[in-house]
Amino acid sequence: xxxxxRVRDPAWLTNHIFGTxxxxxxxxxxxxxxxxxxxxxxxxxxxxxQTKHLVGxxxxxxxxxxxxxxxxxxxxxxxxxxxxxxxxNYHLDINNGGYFWKLNDNQVSxxxxxxxxxxxxxxxxxxxxxxGIPCASHLIDYIYNILDQYFWEPDHGxxxxxxxxxxxxxNPYRGQNPNMHLCEAMISAYEATGNHKYxxxxxxxxxxxxxxxxxxxxxxxxxxxxxxxxxDWNYIETNKEMQQFRPQGFIPGHSIEWxxxxxxxxxxKSESWMIERxxxxxxxxxxxxxxxEYGGIYYSIDREGKVLESDKYYWVMAEAIGASALLGTxxxxxxxxxxxxxLFNYAWNYFIDKKRGGWYEKVNRFNQKVGNKKSxxxxxxxxxxxxxxxxxxxxxxL
Numbered sequence: 161x162x163x164x165x166r167v168r169d170p171a172w173l174t175n176h177i178f179g180t181x182x183x184x185x186x187x188x189x190x191x192x193x194x195x196x197x198x199x200x201x202x203x204x205x206x207x208x209x210q211t212k213h214l215v216g217x218x219x220x221x222x223x224x225x226x227x228x229x230x231x232x233x234x235x236x237x238x239x240x241x242x243x244x245x246x247x248x249n250y251h252l253d254i255n256n257g258g259y260f261w262k263l264n265d266n267q268v269s270x271x272x273x274x275x276x277x278x279x280x281x282x283x284x285x286x287x288x289x290x291x292g293i294p295c296a297s298h299l300i301d302y303i304y305n306i307l308d309q310y311f312w313e314p315d316h317g318x319x320x321x322x323x324x325x326x327x328x329x330x331n332p333y334r335g336q337n338p339n340m341h342l343c344e345a346m347i348s349a350y351e352a353t354g355n356h357k358y359x360x361x362x363x364x365x366x367x368x369x370x371x372x373x374x375x376x377x378x379x380x381x382x383x384x385x386x387x388x389x390x391x392d393w394n395y396i397e398t399n400k401e402m403q404q405f406r407p408q409g410f411i412p413g414h415s416i417e418w419x420x421x422x423x424x425x426x427x428x429k430s431e432s433w434m435i436e437r438x439x440x441x442x443x444x445x446x447x448x449x450x451x452x453e454y455g456g457i458y459y460s461i462d463r464e465g466k467v468l469e470s471d472k473y474y475w476v477m478a479e480a481i482g483a484s485a486l487l488g489t490x491x492x493x494x495x496x497x498x499x500x501x502x503l504f505n506y507a508w509n510y511f512i513d514k515k516r517g518g519w520y521e522k523v524n525r526f527n528q529k530v531g532n533k534k535s536x537x538x539x540x541x542x543x544x545x546x547x548x549x550x551x552x553x554x555x556x557x558l
Contacts (some may be wrong), residue, residue, distance in 0.1 A: 412449030481549030
């Protein structure tokens with residue numbers, strides 16, 4: 161694979177996105193019960209036909225909306241509309257407002273409301289509206305208002321994490337992860353509508369996480385906080401299903417993801433600290449997380465800089481590819497494109513299923529694939545698609 165010719169080519173990246181979408185479509189469409197099937201083995205076999213997760217539903221809406229924007233294919237638009245219908249008919253809490261976290265056979269199985277889930281619902285609605293689905297417009301306003309009413313903590317300029325179904329109980333846990341994805345969703349909402357309130361909210365989130373909160377951890381991005389947004393160094397998530405949303409240690413992939421978001425934000429509201437922090441977060445993440453012996457980026461690092469989890473995850477590689485492309489185009493620096501080529505080659509060799517489409521979820525330190533479940537519930541290859549899409553935008557000034 162000649163990466164310098166191919167993976168920097170917008171046409172190649174577009175084809176790669178559609179190769180990934182076609183791993184899922186049409187098998188992902190649940191025509192009988194609505195929504196999408198959200199769990200797949202390597203060969204595309206559906207491995208769970210009951211669970212419908214708010215994050216998975218929203219991510220599918222997003223990726224099909226991107227497909228519709230890139231090529232205008234009607235099947236992409238119809239697939240996105242199919243998901244929006246399910247979002248409103250089943251995930252929506254018609255009594256109390258907001259969206260349920262998880263359903264099983266169309267019945268609510270986890271009724272709590274999560275800022276993380278609402279971030280992806282907002283992202284999905286924004287991209288669907290951009291793709292040409294008019295009804296998504298009112299969802300953008302609705303979700304923003306729900307977030308503002310129940311999750312927003314104005315004294316801190318951040319969103320709390322979790323409430324129960326009727327909004328009467330607030331979980332004391334606070335996390336940076338939902339605020340990161342809410343920053344992403346707010347940027348997307350601004351791009352879809354041109355309404356500056358979304359851009360201002362994205363700015364506040366980026367400033368407070370990457371500058372204010374990071375002062376507590378010497379400039380790094382820590383995951384866990386108490387109700388006053390003071391670092392909780394000892395928090396360990398015991399609910400296995402929630403560990404992917406509340407990971408232990410420093411997560412190099414999240415520093416890289418923030419680097420990318422700062423570059424996206426800087427397009428519309430440019431301040432010098434954004435580029436400086438983007439470069440710092442990117443470089444520090446690679447310094448700590450890059451496996452110089454076997455390639456790839458470690459998943460998590462402890463406070464002393466030692467590796468906590470040495471597995472390499474698809475989403476970390478995808479975010480590193482996207483951040484490298486945005487830094488390369490913004491700063492016109494060869495080193496970032498060199499990283500981009502190396503990271504994409506690594507993903508090509510170990511993560512990308514060149515025969516059937518899609519990315520494998522993770523490999524161990526020695527680049528051996530872990531398990532035969534390509535796409536567990538919530539994955540949907542959102543991260544590879546969004547980062548290929550943002551790279552296309554950066555290369556073509558879309």
